[in-house]
Amino acid sequence: MRGSALAFALSHDSMTIADLYSQHVLATYGRFPLVPVRGEGCRLWDDQEKCYLDFCTGIAVCSLGHCHPRVVAAIREQAGKLLHVSNLYQIPQQAQLAEEIITRHVHIPGKVFFANSGAEANDGLIKSARRFGHRRPQADGSPRFEVITFHQSFHGRTLGSMSATGQTKIQEGFDPLLPGFRYLPFNDGAALDAGIGPATAAVMLEPIQGEGGVNCATPEFLRAVAAICKKHDLLLMLDEVQTGFGRCGDAMAWRMIAPEIHPDGISWAKGMGGGVPIGAFWLNDRAIDDAGTPLSSLMGPGSHGSTYGGNPLVCAASLAVLQEIREQELATHAILMEVRIRETIRSWNLPVITEVRGHGLLLGIHLDPARIPTPEGKTAALVVVSQLMEHGLLVPPAGPHTIRLLPPLNVTVAEIDEALGILKLTLEGLGTRD
Numbered sequence: 001m002r003g004s005a006l007a008f009a010l011s012h013d014s015m016t017i018a019d020l021y022s023q024h025v026l027a028t029y030g031r032f033p034l035v036p037v038r039g040e041g042c043r044l045w046d047d048q049e050k051c052y053l054d055f056c057t058g059i060a061v062c063s064l065g066h067c068h069p070r071v072v073a074a075i076r077e078q079a080g081k082l083l084h085v086s087n088l089y090q091i092p093q094q095a096q097l098a099e100e101i102i103t104r105h106v107h108i109p110g111k112v113f114f115a116n117s118g119a120e121a122n123d124g125l126i127k128s129a130r131r132f133g134h135r136r137p138q139a140d141g142s143p144r145f146e147v148i149t150f151h152q153s154f155h156g157r158t159l160g161s162m163s164a165t166g167q168t169k170i171q172e173g174f175d176p177l178l179p180g181f182r183y184l185p186f187n188d189g190a191a192l193d194a195g196i197g198p199a200t201a202a203v204m205l206e207p208i209q210g211e212g213g214v215n216c217a218t219p220e221f222l223r224a225v226a227a228i229c230k231k232h233d234l235l236l237m238l239d240e241v242q243t244g245f246g247r248c249g250d251a252m253a254w255r256m257i258a259p260e261i262h263p264d265g266i267s268w269a270k271g272m273g274g275g276v277p278i279g280a281f282w283l284n285d286r287a288i289d290d291a292g293t294p295l296s297s298l299m300g301p302g303s304h305g306s307t308y309g310g311n312p313l314v315c316a317a318s319l320a321v322l323q324e325i326r327e328q329e330l331a332t333h334a335i336l337m338e339v340r341i342r343e344t345i346r347s348w349n350l351p352v353i354t355e356v357r358g359h360g361l362l363l364g365i366h367l368d369p370a371r372i373p374t375p376e377g378k379t380a381a382l383v384v385v386s387q388l389m390e391h392g393l394l395v396p397p398a399g400p401h402t403i404r405l406l407p408p409l410n411v412t413v414a415e416i417d418e419a420l421g422i423l424k425l426t427l428e429g430l431g432t433r434d
C-alpha cells in the first residue's frame, strides 16, 4: 500500500500508527516519528511522500540499498518456488551460500551454521567455545567455559549474547546473567594477558565496535589477542555481525586491521542478507589436538539447530547480495567513498567534529557535546540525528556523542556529496539555534 492510501485507511477510524504502537506493541524501542513506506537504492520515502537519503540502511543491513533489482529478483523467484523445508532436508541455496562465504569471502577452510540474527550467531559461537572447553579441559579435567569480551562491546540481546555484551545498561534488571564471561578493557593487550584464567576458553570481539561508538581495534591489539589465544589454547572469535561482507573495505573487517591473524570462529548477520533475516557463524577446520580433530567437528549432529536457519528464501537472497558485493568490488568502492568522506569533512574544519573513526563505510563522527545545545534527557548524538532527519538525511547514533554513517555499499559519489552537504548545513546551524 502506498503512503497516502495507508494514511487514509488509518485516518478512517482516526488511529495513527503511533496509537497502534502504544496500544499493542511492547515499548522496547525509542522510535523516531518516521513511517518509511517505500525505498529505492539510497532513498527512502515516508508516509507523507517526503524523501530521505538513507545513510542508516536499517542499521547496516541493506548493504545494496533498498529494493536492489538482483535481490528482488532472487527473492521473487525463490518465493514462487519454495520458501521453507526445515533442516531435516538438503537445501541447495544454503550449501551454495556456505561455499560462497568460505571460498570467496573468508578464504580459510571451515564450516558454516545458519541462524536468523546476529545474537543467535553469537550464541552459536559461545556454545562452540563451551564445547571446545570440554574437549580441551583444565589440568584437573574440569571443563573450561569462560569467554572474555570487552568493555563497550555489543553482541546482542539473547541471554547468551547479552551476557557476553560488555555494557551494564544492556544487562540491567536481567540478572542473574549467564555465567562464564569476563569483561576487559578494549585495545589493552596487557590487561588481556593478565586476565586469562584457568577456565578461560575463548576471546570474543568486534574488530570495530559498532554500537559501542565505532571504536576500532588497533593492529597491535588484534595481534596481541591472536598471540595470547595461541599461547593459552583459546579460541579467537570475531563478531563481524556489523562489520562483515564489505562494509569496512574488505570482505572481513579484521583484514583491514591485522590481515595476518587467523580467527577460529566468526559471526555474521546484518549486511549479509541485505534485509532478509539471516545470521551465521563459521568455525575453522584447524586441528585442535594431536589426533587432528577439526575444531568445526565439535559442533556435530544434534549439537545445535534452528528451524528456520538458512531456509531457501533467505539463502537465495543472501547469495544474491554476497555475489553482487563481490562482483562489483563494493568493498574497494567503500574505501574510495571513505576517503572522499574523510577529505570533505577535514576540509570543513568544523570544531563540533572532533574525530572521524572507522573503516570503509562504517564511520563514526564524534561530536563535541559542549557545542551542541541538548534538551533535558537527550544526548548530543540524538539531537543531531533528529535534525538531520528533518533535513532529509537518516543516520543512526552510536553511543551518546557519535553519529554513524552507514550508507549502502553501492552509494554513489553524488549521494555522498548530497549527504555531506546536509550534514555540514545541519552542524553549522546547531550553535545558532536558541
Ligand SMILES: *Cc1c(COP(=O)(O)O)cnc(C)c1O
Pocket (backbone or CB within 6 Å): 116, 117, 118, 119, 120, 122, 154, 155, 156, 157, 206, 210, 211, 239, 240, 241, 242, 269, 270
Ligand atoms: C547488531 C549486532 C548484533 C546483534 O544482532 P541482532 O541481529 O540484532 O541479533 C551483534 N553483534 C554486533 C556487533 C552487532 O552490531
